Amino acid sequence: MAPKRIVLRFRSDISVKPIVYRLVKDFDLVVNIVRADVNPQKEGTMVLEVTGDQSEKGLAYLRELGVSVQDLKQGIVRNEEKCVMCGACTGLCPTGALYIERPSMEVHFDEDQCIVCMLCTKICPMRAMEVHL
Amino acid sequence: MPMYSIGIRKGFFRSPGSRSLYLEGEFLKEYKDKAEQNLEVGSFMSIEKTYAEINAKIKTGKAVVVTAEELIALVEEKGLTEATREVDVVTTGTFAPMCSSGAFLSFGHTKPRMKMQKVWLNGVSAYAGIAAVDAYLGAAELPEEDPLNSNFPGEFRYGGGHVIQDLVARKPVKLKAIAYGTNCYPRKSLETMITLDEINEAILFNPRNAYQNYNCAVNLTDRTVYTYMGMLKPQMGNANYSTSGELSPLLKDPHFKTIGVGTKIFLGGGVGYVAWNGTQHFPAMTNVDGKELGGAGGTLAVIGDLKQMSPKWLVGTSFLGYGATLSVGIGIPIPLLNEEITRYAAMKDEDLFAPIVDYGEAYPSFTPGNLGYVSYAELKSGKITVQGKEIQTSPLSSMPRAREVAATLKKWIQKGDFLLTEPVKSLPSPADGIVAHSIKEV
Ligand code: SF4
Ligand code: SF4
Numbered sequence: 001m002a003p004k005r006i007v008l009r010f011r012s013d014i015s016v017k018p019i020v021y022r023l024v025k026d027f028d029l030v031v032n033i034v035r036a037d038v039n040p041q042k043e044g045t046m047v048l049e050v051t052g053d054q055s056e057k058g059l060a061y062l063r064e065l066g067v068s069v070q071d072l073k074q075g076i077v078r079n080e081e082k083c084v085m086c087g088a089c090t091g092l093c094p095t096g097a098l099y100i101e102r103p104s105m106e107v108h109f110d111e112d113q114c115i116v117c118m119l120c121t122k123i124c125p126m127r128a129m130e131v132h133l
Numbered sequence: 134m135p136m137y138s139i140g141i142r143k144g145f146f147r148s149p150g151s152r153s154l155y156l157e158g159e160f161l162k163e164y165k166d167k168a169e170q171n172l173e174v175g176s177f178m179s180i181e182k183t184y185a186e187i188n189a190k191i192k193t194g195k196a197v198v199v200t201a202e203e204l205i206a207l208v209e210e211k212g213l214t215e216a217t218r219e220v221d222v223v224t225t226g227t228f229a230p231m232c233s234s235g236a237f238l239s240f241g242h243t244k245p246r247m248k249m250q251k252v253w254l255n256g257v258s259a260y261a262g263i264a265a266v267d268a269y270l271g272a273a274e275l276p277e278e279d280p281l282n283s284n285f286p287g288e289f290r291y292g293g294g295h296v297i298q299d300l301v302a303r304k305p306v307k308l309k310a311i312a313y314g315t316n317c318y319p320r321k322s323l324e325t326m327i328t329l330d331e332i333n334e335a336i337l338f339n340p341r342n343a344y345q346n347y348n349c350a351v352n353l354t355d356r357t358v359y360t361y362m363g364m365l366k367p368q369m370g371n372a373n374y375s376t377s378g379e380l381s382p383l384l385k386d387p388h389f390k391t392i393g394v395g396t397k398i399f400l401g402g403g404v405g406y407v408a409w410n411g412t413q414h415f416p417a418m419t420n421v422d423g424k425e426l427g428g429a430g431g432t433l434a435v436i437g438d439l440k441q442m443s444p445k446w447l448v449g450t451s452f453l454g455y456g457a458t459l460s461v462g463i464g465i466p467i468p469l470l471n472e473e474i475t476r477y478a479a480m481k482d483e484d485l486f487a488p489i490v491d492y493g494e495a496y497p498s499f500t501p502g503n504l505g506y507v508s509y510a511e512l513k514s515g516k517i518t519v520q521g522k523e524i525q526t527s528p529l530s531s532m533p534r535a536r537e538v539a540a541t542l543k544k545w546i547q548k549g550d551f552l553l554t555e556p557v558k559s560l561p562s563p564a565d566g567i568v569a570h571s572i573k574e575v
Pocket of ligand 2: 116
């Protein structure tokens, strides 16, 4: 069975460890943590690869806890023609996938860090960040 | 006869780390040749140059032109006097959203004639309350059917700024007009496609551009706000600022010693001119503990032929929850006529400060005051500390693009085909103490 790639987003009061433990223990899932950005001060995000018969049940359990669960099927692409390297997106991108290199102040996009939250697609004043299915 | 010679050492431009990147290679060699010629004519008296002298050098390809970033490194290395003696022109640059922008368009006449009363371009209304086939298209205008902020925050994907970019990109634009009809102008409606090259005149005229300085925006409230300074997270979750700092044109001539009515500039990728001071031109400087602090400061009204500009430097821009606008590339040359001008042109990010303003409550309610000042060096570092809290900063103004404007203008001047213009009238400076008015409601 192919693993399911999902993005979790949760408030700072939800602790990560027990939820991953529950997915493994109660739903018999194989969980691979691709990336985790957990900070007690702010909203946390985590990208997981989940394999197992009960994956849908496991995800339903997460949603009940108030965790936002999203499929990671779409990709975000930067339209290089449109991007003017202003940097407006960099302070809002939750994972630092969009970041400024200093001292050149050029804006770079690291696709591997992107969790497809799509915030930049609305925030970018030039609409340079595009969703590709 | 040179009284002494200067050696341009290899490490010459290598002072403070960050700048060295842009200041090596080809620039050094060319600089060396020309600077030595300047030295020969220099004397030990205080330096005074004229526009005519500098233009004569530009025409013969002998002018020494550097960008504002390059000048900073040069002054650090050799001091003000030497830098003033050696350098003729400093180029500045900025590329940022500038809402008070727009274009006068004169479409040409229809058959039969029409006195256009209302005009739309790609659905965006243009002001037609001027002569028969003239209209002014404002960058912040929105299509009539735009949902605006009814589904908050609105996206504002297309507006006047986008129409201007489409026109300059030579895309066909839909023109719709209505009229009430007169004996001399009988026609009552029109729908057709136009292109920039087919219409008679297109004049970019931006009543307020190139803000000297601008606020660093934060949000002290508990809710996210969507502003023209971008999205601001609650409780100072982020901070946005919007000038190019040490490359920013008016920050490099804060007393308007060289920039005035008639100054020839880089505008939207082509050539333009300073037409007047901009609206809300309130240049002011206060000296606090040896730091010269200013608020938003002076502005410029600029004008130029839209047909020779480029869609790379006039870019339609959308701010979530706020509206649409136009980002404009502007570059201004500053002639180093004397040391005082050089001193300001060489101000560094460390010496330039932006006021921190709360856009959650204070700005919308028009409550004066700020949360202190922060230097552009701190802003560009990516983090500032306000009221004891460390906050991530983001620019809204593109430094790579600002640098490209300054470099392009430098090339134009070096090639000899861009001469400097002496202002025909000075603009009000901080010494004039202009006071801002607000609307009094009765
Ligand atoms: S906000 Fe948009 S234009 Fe600006 S750097 Fe980010 S992607 Fe590029
Ligand atoms: S979608 Fe955009 S804002 Fe979200 S993580 Fe990816 S790059 Fe960052």
